[in-house]
Amino acid sequence: MSNDIDFGEKWLQTPCSENYFTVIKPIFDELGQLRRESKATKTWASLGDYHSSVYLPVLDAFRDELIALDRDNPGIVAQRLVQYLIGNQDFYKVIKGKGKVEIQAYNLQGTLNLPFGNVKPKAKVPKLKLPTRLIEVVYQNNSTTTLLVTLNEGWQISFRIHNASSRIEPSLKFDINLVSSPHTLFVNTLFLG
Numbered sequence: 029m030s031n032d033i034d035f036g037e038k039w040l041q042t043p044c045s046e047n048y049f050t051v052i053k054p055i056f057d058e059l060g061q062l063r064r065e066s067k068a069t070k071t072w073a074s075l076g077d078y079h080s081s082v083y084l085p086v087l088d089a090f091r092d093e094l095i096a097l098d099r100d101n102p103g104i105v106a107q108r109l110v111q112y113l114i115g116n117q118d119f120y121k122v123i124k125g126k127g128k129v130e131i132q133a134y135n136l137q138g139t140l141n142l143p144f145g146n147v148k149p150k151a152k153v154p155k156l157k158l159p160t161r162l163i164e165v166v167y168q169n170n171s172t173t174t175l176l177v178t179l180n181e182g183w184q185i186s187f188r189i190h191n192a193s194s195r196i197e198p199s200l201k202f203d204i205n206l207v208s209s210p211h212t213l214f215v216n217t218l219f220l221g
Contacts, residue, residue, distance in 0.1 A: 159180045
């Protein structure tokens with residue numbers, strides 16, 4: 029996130045509004061000025077409560093813009109958001125836990141577990157439905173850094189904003205995690221002895 033990155037265009041092929049940039053530009057301009065004046069030595073900690081002065085206004089602008097983009101482009105934004113974040117290629121995700129291994133099949137395009145010659149698959153891996161609408165964008169309980177984006181079809185994604193360096197920069201990053209996926213997600217759990 030910065031004053032010249034258009035997340036709408038980059039992620040959703042739908043540009044952000046001028047209003048979005050009007051809101052975030054002064055925040056990132058001030059961060060850039062602080063960095064220049066201090067010759068890149070000023071730290072985030074020196075700002076005091078930067079969660080309230082920087083993170084919250086940027087997250088609020090992001091939330092408002094995401095909701096507006098979804099409202100103005102029905103059926104497109106939710107799907108493109110998931111496709112951008114998890115990709116357009118089907119894949120298996122392997123998660124090793126204590127005493128078990130879980131295999132999840134993200135079959136968005138229908139290319140997983142197909143027959144090979146005369147060999148038929150032993151399990152049916154359903155095609156996952158992409159979301160078509162944004163349900164809500166809210167702050168995670170007791171958090172000033174994390175938004176939860178809930179989409180239809182069972183998708184929920186968390187966006188935690190953070191700075192990448194202890195020194196002030198005129199940009200912020202998101203740590204993005206899939207909180208929940210559709211109930212039709214194929215999961216195979218192997219228990220280890």
